Amino acid sequence: MNGDVTKIELQRFKPKPQRISEEIVVGKDILELLTGAMYVDPLNVYREYIQNAADGVDEARESKLPFDGPADVEIYINHLERSVCLRDYGASIPESEFVRRLTAIGASEKRGSNLRGFRGIGRLSGLGYCQELVFRGRRNDNAKVMELRWDARSLRERLRDRSFSGRLPDLIREIATVSELPQSDWPKRFFEVELQRVIRLRNDTLLNEEAIRKYLSQVAPVPFDPQFSFGAEIQAALSQHGIGAPLRIEINDGKGLIHHRACEQFPISNKLNDVFKSVEYWDIKGTDGQRAAFGWVLDHSYYGAIPKRLGLGGIRLRAGNIQVGDQSILASLFPETRFTEWAVGEIHVLNAKIVPNGRRDDFEPSMHYSTLQGELATRAKEIVQRVRARSEQRSRLHRVQGFFQQAEAWTAASKRARLHAVIRLAASEKAHKALQQASKHVQKLAPQSNDGRIARQKLNALESQLPSLSPSSTTKHPLNGAVVAAVHAILASEQVPEGTIELATRVLRAIRNS
C-alpha cells in the first residue's frame, strides 16, 4: 500500500509567519515597573547613581578634562528639606543631548562601550522614593545649566487614573519638565541628581548617612582606607589588571571620604578581635584562555562567621568595579552556605561576556558565567578546608594547653613537702600521663606553625621538670594494694590536684588509725 500513496508534507500548507503589522502598545505601567519593582533594597538607588557618576568621571578622565576638587562625587543630605543631591564632576551631558538622553527609556548609548550602565533605566530608580526627581548639569562653563524635573506625585496620579489612556511617551511628557537655570555659582562642569522630599523608610535609610556610608563602602568603587595596610598593595594589583582608579565620594556628615569596607581588624564577637594577616590573589582564566576574573582574598584566623552588621564578610563579585549582588552571591558555591560570610574578598569580573542582570543582583546566566562559578567553587572549597583546619588546630591547641596545665599542677603537687609516698607516686603518675597526652596532640599540630613550635618548646620544658617515678620509699609502708588503688581512685576523680591530695591524705590517716 505504501507504494501507491503519495506522501504529502503537511508542513507546506502551514502559513508562513508574518511580521506583525498592528501597532505595538507600550503602556504607562511600564514606568511603574522601572521605578518601583526593579530594586530590592532602596539603597540600590545610590548604587545606580554612583554607577552613572563613575561612568561620567571615567569619561572625563579619558578625555583628560581638568578637575582638581577633593572629591569626584559629593552627596549632600538636607534633613530639613528631606532631600539628597548626588553631584559628580565627570564629563556631564552636552546641552543638545540633555533632554533626549535623560528622557530615553531603555535606550542607553552606553551598550557595547566600556561604560557600566548600559540599559538606560537606572537613572529613574529614585522616582519611586521621592516626590520629585531632578537632574541638572552642564558640560562646560560656557554652556547653559539645564534642569530636568520628574514629578513623582503626578506620576502616581496618572498611573492610578483609569481615564488616562496615554502611552509611555505621553506619560513622560505629562510628568517631566525641562528648564534652563539662571547662571549663578554653578560649578564649571557638573552633573547632579537630586531627590526632593524623600519618603521616610525604616530608619530613614535614604537619608541615613551611616547606612549610605556603609552601603557604598561595600558597593561603590571607593578607595581603600589609608589605615588598611594591604590597601596600597591591592590597589596596585588591581590597577595592573586594568581595574580603574577609585572614585572619591564624600557625604556631608563631616566624616570625609567613603572608604572601601576592607579594614585592618574587626570584632568577631564582643570579646574577640581578629586581624587580617595576609592577602592572596585569585587570577581566574576563562574557557577561552583569557582572564575571566581577578580578585583578592584576605586571610584571617577564621574564628567564626563575621558579624553581618559589619558589612565586611563574604567574597563579593564586582563588574566595572561596582558590586553585583550582595555578600552571599557565592553562597551556592560553598559546600556549606554558612561559610560564605566567613571569608573576606572581592573578585572583579573582567570577561565582557559575563554581564550583570538588569537588577544587578546577579549575572545573566551564560556558559562563561558558569565556568567562572565552577572555578570559584573549587576555591570556595579550599577556603572551607582552611576554616576546618584552623578550627581543628585551635581545638587541638586548646586540648594541649589543658594537658599542659594538668601536668604542671600534678608535678607541683607531687613535689609538695610532707606528702605520703603513695600519694606522691600517684600524683607523679598523673603528671606523666597528662604530659603523654599533651605530647600526642602536639605531634598533630602543624609542625611549621607558630603554635606548633611554641607547644613543642613548652613540652620539652615540662618534660624536664617531671618528677621521677621510682617507687623507692613505698616499701616502708606496708599498705596493701587496695589502699593504693583507693588513693589512685581519689586522685583520678579530678583533673587537677586541688582537694584530692587532702582527701587522699585524710583517707590514709583514717586507715592507719583504724
Place this chain on the structure above:
Amino acid sequence: MPNKNILLIEPGYKNKYPPIGLMKLASYHGPYGKRDNVKFIKGESEKSVLNASWDRIYVTTLFSFEWREISKSIDFAIQAAYGDTRKVFVGGIAASLMNERFTAELRWRGVRIIKGLLAEAPAIALQLDDFAEELYSDDREGTPIEDLIPDYSILDQIKDQYLYPVRDAYFAYASRGCVRKCHFCGVPKLEGAQRDAQSITDVVNGIRERHGDKRDLMLMDNNVVASANYKNIIAEIRDLGFQKGAKLERLGKPSVKRRVDFNQGVDARILCKDPMYLREMSAICISPLRIAFDHIGVRKPYEAAIRIAHDVGLHNLSNYMLYNFHDSPTDLYERMRLNIDLNVELGIRIFSFPMRYQPTDRPDRSFVGENWHRYFLRSMQIILQASHGIVSGSPDFFNRAFGDSADEFENLLLRPHHFLFNRSWFEEHDGRPQFEQFAKEFKTLKSEDRSELVKLLSTTTPSKFHELEMQASHLPLKRILRHYLPMNKDEEAKIWEKMKKQAKKLPSDVESVPEDELVEDAGLAEAA
C-alpha cells in the same frame, strides 16, 4: 479610622506640671478626637507596652539638661515601635531648643523631631506625609493640636506611679511669646514674639465640661502684663470665678480657696510704670504674685513694683532670682537682702527662689557663669537644700543661712562642704573645735589666697581634693586645703545619728510654702 493605638511617653524625670503637650495630643487622638486608644506612660518602667503594636508614639521633652532621661525614652519609643522610627515623634521644649542635636543623633534617623508649637493643622505641624499616605496625613485643615482642650484623664493612667505636684488646676495661656529677648531665656527661640493666645474662657470651660472643676488657674504666660489685652484678660479671669477671695465648692469635698498663678512670673519693668497693672491683679485671687528679679540692674523697677503691690494689698509675693548668668555672688546677695529689708519695712512676705542659670542648649548642668565657680555653685546648692530651695523671709534665718553681708556670703560659699552640710554640729555642737580651727586659719588668708583656693577647689571633684595640696602655691593654702578633704562616710553618719534628736528647724514661713510653689527644677538633688 478610629481605634489606632497611640502611645504617649513622658521621660522619667521629676517635673512639677503635667505634660500639657501630650495631654493635647491625647485630646487629638482620644474620645473627643479621632477615637483612638491612647496610652500614657512616664519613664520606661512599663515594659508591657513593648508587646503591643503602636500606630504612633509621641515623646515629650522638657529640660535640655535632662538629655540622658530623654534619650532613654526615645530609645524606648523606638523599641516599642519595633525599630520603625517613622512612628516616633519627639517634641517639646528640649527638642525645640536643641533640635539640631536631636536631629544629628544617627540612631534616631527617621524620628520626627518637632520644633516649636503644634500651632498649624495637625498633618502640617506633625510633618505627616500624604505622599506616603501616613495616618491622618489628610488632616490638613483641622484645629491645631495646640488649641485643643488638654485631656486630663491620661494622668490617671500613671497615678500610682507619679503624681504631679500641680494637678488640680486649669492650665492655660492668655498670651504666648514675649516682648523681650533675654539671652538666658528659651522663650524667644520657642515661641517668638508676644501675641494673644486663644480665649482662656473657652479653655477653662472646655476642661470643666470634660474633666470637672479644678481649684486653681495656672497661667503659663511668659509676660502677661505686656499684653495689650491685659485688662480684658484679668476681667475674664474674674468672670471665670477667680476673683479676690474666691472659694471652690465641690460635691463631697471641703470648700477650698482658689488661686491664680502666673507661674512664669511678671515683668517689674512694666508693673512699675502704672499702678493699674497691680490694682487689676489685686482683683483676682493671685497667689503668689511672682515678680522676676533677674539681676541687680533692675532693682529700681523691682522695688517700685513691690511697693505698689504692697499698696494694693498684695502681700504674698514670691520671686525668681536668676543666678550663675552675668551676675556675681554679691549681686545675688544684694537681691536677696533687698527682699528681707522690704519684708521688714513693709510687713509683707516675699520669698526668693534662686534659680541657677543653665544654657538652653546644653545637655547637662555643668555650666559655670563668668563670676561664679563650680565650688560656689555646689555650696549654694547645699545651703538651698536645707530650705527646699526657698530663701526664708525672716531676717534671722536669712542672716544665718546667707551671712550678714555680701563678704560673709562669699565666705560661706567658700566653706568646706561638710561644715555646710552639718552646720549646727560644727557651729554649735561637738564639731565646734574643728570648725573654729578652720575659721582661724581661714581668717589669715589674704583675698588673693581665697581666690586661688576657690579656683583650685573648682578644678576637680571632692574625691580628688587630696591632690590639690601639691598644686597650692604656699603653706597656709596647703594647710587649709586639709579641711576640705571630704569627711569619712561613717563619721558623718554618726553625726547624723547624734543630731537626729535635734529637731530640724525650718523657718516657719518656709514650712508653709506649698510644694507647688517651689522652683520647678532647682537641681538641688544633683551633684554640681
